[in-house]
Amino acid sequence: MALVSLCIPTFNGARFIEESLQSALAQSFRDMEILVVDDGSSDDTLRRVQSLATLDPRIRVVRNEKNLGLVGNWNRCLEIAHGEWIKFLFQDDLLHPQCVEKLLAEARRQSAPFLACDRNFLFAESTTEELRAIYARNRATINAFLGPGRGVSADEFAQRIPRRLNNNYVGEPTSTLIHRSVFERIGRFNPEFTQLCDLEYWTRAASHYGIAFVPEALTTFRVHSSATSAINRNAHSFRSTGLEGLILVDAFLEQDAHARLRERWAALGVLGAIQNERWDRANEIFEFVRKNRASPAQRESISSEYAAFLSRHPSCRISRIEHLRWLSITLPLRYKFRLGQALNPILPKPLKRGSFRPL
Incomplete structure (x- = not known):
């Protein structure tokens, strides 16, 4: 049985799936299965994946009998994966050649069952400057939150997140490595969520185990208009x-x-x-x-x-x-806030401390 299951859930991902899968095949760490679970794609995804599977026996391709949806397919990956460790790679994303090797090394060094790493972004040309800035701020927030101590304990995570409960302090699933025992103890992804499914799970896992962090960009998250997150934002x-x-x-x-x-x-x-x-x-x-x-x-x-x-x-x-x-x-x-905003340009500026003079 392979030590790591590198899980690639797919749905109509023909545009980028070959590039993503090639980054999995290029990993320096070899003791892993590459599990591709197709959720009933209607495009060329399955053919492209099966063509690559003939080149490497580590690739295992499974096609769902019916469409399970985003979170359902993530959980299907967990259900049929054989590895002791679960490493997600989404159909649009890429892995650095030493991604799995370095995450595993850090897991052993810290005896940590839940890890994440820094990531780069690959923006489509049509991506607005505003959206690019949002991703840049989120990356800086995650690195500041997890980076200095190479992770945080369960207590530290619980203490910090109330400041912004909707903020993802871990990143996308492609940037994580999770031991199978975590899923066995606290369950799988919650199918009620469509947009915050990873955030809910990271909070669940980190509040039990804390999270270790590798402050090196070992993954690349692709941002484009046909990505599932973008579709969810627009359609729902x-x-x-x-x-x-x-x-x-x-x-x-x-x-x-x-x-x-x-x-x-x-x-x-x-x-x-x-x-x-x-x-x-x-x-x-x-x-x-x-x-x-x-x-x-x-x-x-x-x-x-x-x-x-x-x-x-x-x-x-x-x-x-x-x-x-x-x-x-x-x-x-x-x-009161709106009135203050309206009056702000015409109100006198507050006096500096120590500058008050009685009339």
Whole structure:
């Protein structure tokens, strides 16, 4: 049995799959299977992968009987992988030739079951400067969060993330290496998520094990308009820009898988603040749905999705009275902020400390 399963979940990835798979074949570490799981592609993906599989017996190709979706296919990879370690490589991304070797070496050095590394980006020409800047800031945030001490402990991770619960402090799955025992103990990826599925799992894993970090760019994440994350943002904007963030906070506060995280937050004295965060987000979603001015078809779709969400997450249900109380708190603060922004250019600048003179 191979020590590492290098898992490549695919769906209509013919454009980049050969380049991605070649980067897997070029790894300096050899004791691994390369598992490609196709989720019913309708393009040339399967033929291209099978053609490469004839060149190297380590490549194992599996085609799902039916389309399982993004997270379903990730979990299918975990279900049929043979290796002691799981290394994801997405169909658009690339690995540095020593990626697996260096991650394994760091895992052994730190006795760490969960690791990540720095990554580069490969932007399509059409990528806006704004989006490039977002990825650059996120990379800097991750390196500052994990880099100085080559990772963080479970306690440190739980202590830092309440500042920005929606922020991914680990990176994309292609940049991780995870021991099989992690999945056996805390479960697989949560299929309820479409956009924050990796973030939820990194939080679950790091709050149990901490995370080790290799501050070297050993992977390349490709950014382009047909990437799954971009499609999800455009096609499921209500879910990806609002609702999924509330699902995330509710999972942290309610699911058994995050009991360890809640224990750490309670010890730190921040659990109440996280509960308030859920209340705020639930009210914001309620207000959005109530005042939604989209087309009738879109309104019906959003209302239906919101109702289905509430049936699964009753702790996020907001009464009219609760919402009025929330509005009474937040609206004055919003108007005060807007008024301050409007008056800022004409108000006198504050005096420097020590410069006050009585009349």
